[in-house]
Amino acid sequence: MALILNKDMLKSWNDGPVKQSILDFLKSSIEQGPNYVKPADRIATFDNDGTLWVERPMPAFLDFLFRVFATTAQKNPSLVSAQPYKAILERDETFFQKAIEQDHKAIMALEGAFAREWSGKTPDEFEAEVKEFFATVKQEKFAANFTKLVYKPILELFDVLKKYEYRVFVCSGGGRDFMRVISEETWGIFKENVIGTASQYEYNKGTLTRVDKALGGIALGPGKVEHIFAQTGRLPVFAAGNGDVDIEMLESAKFRLFIHHDDEEREYAYENGAEKLFAIAQEKDYTIVSMKNDWNEIFR
């Protein structure tokens, strides 16, 4: 297969070992040899928050949930003493931090509230709320809508992967249907290639409504691999992530890309929530992207 990459294709990536290791892997995966991957197997999976767009001070999905749950609790006094409503109303930083770092108990409280909140609602009703959120809420540091804070180098990487006949999926612990509202316009990724935590729906008399029941578990840690297998029937060949909840997804792939947030000036510099993965990435020679050094532009 003769494949000539347009030199402009990864132009937000500085030349160097990281960019080269991506291109070398992709090239070797389409050429006969020990690294060859047959086209049907070419699945690439990307974490969302912190890998595809900004996740600080808080992932967009959590920001969305917190706003909705605050309103819900204000309307339902019986909820104010239960989590996650209590923490949200009291602006309990500890709970927020736990949720952001994806502590199990905090996540379960959020998951329960998430399933209840839209129970009985249609996909269109949910979509309208999400659209309103994306149209109006601005991220603090950049005073921009979340959909503007998508990493340009990752979108360029999607394009390159597609050139090599990879099918690109986004897999997040965040809400599947939340991401699907913006995935096509913002990321160029069809809804069916968006994998995430989800509720079940019930179809009755021509209408789909959400029910208070999760579909599979939460797509974090091992749950990412489980959701990816359920959606695609495969494990990824190429995977990219930035946090400890991506450890298993990266472990399950052949080529592993770790996004290191080390650019306080243009984005953020942090390792909390990524300590274990960063250690594994260094020990096992994953390809480590320094946002500061490897990307000459950050946002699309």
Added chain:
Amino acid sequence: MALILNKDMLKSWNDGPVKQSILDFLKSSIEQGPNYVKPADRIATFDNDGTLWVERPMPAFLDFLFRVFATTAQKNPSLVSAQPYKAILERDETFFQKAIEQDHKAIMALEGAFAREWSGKTPDEFEAEVKEFFATVKQEKFAANFTKLVYKPILELFDVLKKYEYRVFVCSGGGRDFMRVISEETWGIFKENVIGTASQYEYNKGTLTRVDKALGGIALGPGKVEHIFAQTGRLPVFAAGNGDVDIEMLESAKFRLFIHHDDEEREYAYENGAEKLFAIAQEKDYTIVSMKNDWNEIFR
């Protein structure tokens, strides 16, 4: 958009109103006007058994299950008095008929046995059993492997839909992972475009194993629409089916194709299990394919 269809593309379809209605719909769906469907929305869903391949005397998946469960019951005397094992060992035609006609109780018994049977097994172990089945078992009437008894006109329709930028999905009450074993080679459909009844998997220490728990409900009737929405985030624009368990899927689509089995000589002629859908199809002007009159070839 100037799109010229190759005249050979639906060559197993006889010229006439059925072929024309398909082509007219597809053409109108890509042209500006009242029937225009934007590319992202172009989802087509096909039932499997009886729509894409032969389902008589018994759908391949049921044939597979019955053989496996018979062996399991012989090895586990405690199971011989429980369904579905009892019926299988006793060759209870009534139970088989109920299962084939997708009676709820029979299906639930099969579903339970299905979830238990491969609990703790890896995808590779399951795949090996399925491959063995497809390689060795022959359908009675045609003395051929099931993978040979795929309808050529439907495969041609897949190709035409793809030309019009539709993404084609197969959605069956049968096992998702069972179909995925053969979907790429036999149907030209990627695993991620195969939707069906499925069990959950657990990822632990680098290995996926199946757990005794369904992922969503059974993909029959309303369950088809629920599974399609979960997988794709949409309802289908184009849907094809042949049985009462496809009623809701067809109802949820814009263009509905009903496959009428009326060719006893070249395949089978039957309406049982399709009585309600056939009545709806006639009443609501669905496009009704007469296998006898509209297809000049049946099998690939």
